[in-house]
Amino acid sequence: MEKLSIIKIGGNIIEDETSLHAFLKLFSNLEGNKILVHGGGKRATHVASKLGIESKMVNGRRITNAETLEVITMVYGGLVNKNIVAKLQALQIDAIGLTGADINSIQSEKRPVKEVDFGFVGDVKKVASNAIDKLIKANFTPVFCAITHDGNGQLLNTNADTIASTIAVGMSKIYETSIYYCFELNGVLKDFNDKNSVVKYINTNTYKELLKDEIITDGMIPKIDNCFDALNNGVARVHIGNTSMLTKENDNFTTITL
Numbered sequence: 458m459e460k461l462s463i464i465k466i467g468g469n470i471i472e473d474e475t476s477l478h479a480f481l482k483l484f485s486n487l488e489g490n491k492i493l494v495h496g497g498g499k500r501a502t503h504v505a506s507k508l509g510i511e512s513k514m515v516n517g518r519r520i521t522n523a524e525t526l527e528v529i530t531m532v533y534g535g536l537v538n539k540n541i542v543a544k545l546q547a548l549q550i551d552a553i554g555l556t557g558a559d560i561n562s563i564q565s566e567k568r569p570v571k572e573v574d575f576g577f578v579g580d581v582k583k584v585a586s587n588a589i590d591k592l593i594k595a596n597f598t599p600v601f602c603a604i605t606h607d608g609n610g611q612l613l614n615t616n617a618d619t620i621a622s623t624i625a626v627g628m629s630k631i632y633e634t635s636i637y638y639c640f641e642l643n644g645v646l647k648d649f650n651d652k653n654s655v656v657k658y659i660n661t662n663t664y665k666e667l668l669k670d671e672i673i674t675d676g677m678i679p680k681i682d683n684c685f686d687a688l689n690n691g692v693a694r695v696h697i698g699n700t701s702m703l704t705k706e707n708d709n710f711t712t713i714t715l
């Protein structure tokens with residue numbers, strides 16, 4: 458089986474021009490088939506606040522009313538996605554920016570209202586692996602933002618970590634897939650005050666311990682849940698770390714195993 462790398466970058470990398478440029482340079486030099494997935498939650502919160510729209514997160518997910526959906530469509534699908542695509546083109550990567558509506562790549566359904574009404578937030582139902590593969594086979598590099606659609610004309614907001622894991626699961630029918638969750642830290646840290654205290658391997662048992670000891674908190678919990686979902690559904694490898702984990706020189710990052 459041929460290999461495919463799915464690389465997700467978080468909000469803090471996108472916000473910092475120098476980090477973003479350094480990452481895109483690394484990404485452009487990566488050999489083999491690749492897909493980029495980006496978030497941009499921080500930028501969305503910032504733009505929303507400039508427009509006088511308050512942002513509310515519950516369990517790491519944005520409550521997305523109609524107004525917020527407009528903001529995230531402009532920010533993720535427009536501003537952030539098109540800037541990344543233009544920067545990749547400057548690095549001679551033939552990137553194509555996509556939401557899940559483009560080529561019907563990611564269909565989702567509006568999250569049912571239970572204790573919380575998340576509004577226009579979508580849970581992924583179907584990834585069009587063959588359609589995405591046509592782009593890869595034509596030597597385009599797909600760049601996905603955190604937007605999906607329901608097939609009935611409705612765009613939905615879907616967390617970017619989930620976009621990365623569900624695309625990886627879908628593509629693992631065709632490729633041996635690896636996910637690299639890149640963020641500003643070196644990996645999952647044992648001690649938040651020591652940036653080098655990376656937990657190199659986490660499996661389902663050690664994860665439980667780390668949760669119990671409150672070493673893993675906040676946004677890291679849904680991120681690791683996404684990692685286990687991916688591994689349980691055919692993805693070969695999942696790593697969390699700084700963008701430099703994409704180079705062979707750095708082996709100080711976290712690998713998730715079952």
Ligand SMILES: Nc1ncnc2c1ncn2[C@@H]1O[C@H](COP(=O)(O)OP(=O)(O)O)[C@@H](O)[C@H]1O
Binds near residue numbers: 639646674675676677
């Ligand atoms: N043990 C831990 N090690 C590293 N980060 C952690 C840990 N526990 C919680 N976190 C938090 O998780 C955040 C990453 O999750 P999130 O904000 O969703 O990522 P992203 O930057 O990819 O959008 C980190 O910025 C950090 O604040």
Ligand SMILES: CC(=O)N[C@@H](CCC(=O)OP(=O)(O)O)C(=O)O
Binds near residue numbers: 495519614
């Ligand atoms: C439903 C939901 O919460 N969607 C996320 C999508 C963006 C994202 O995931 O961005 P980061 O990776 O930068 O956090 C949001 O709107 O914040």
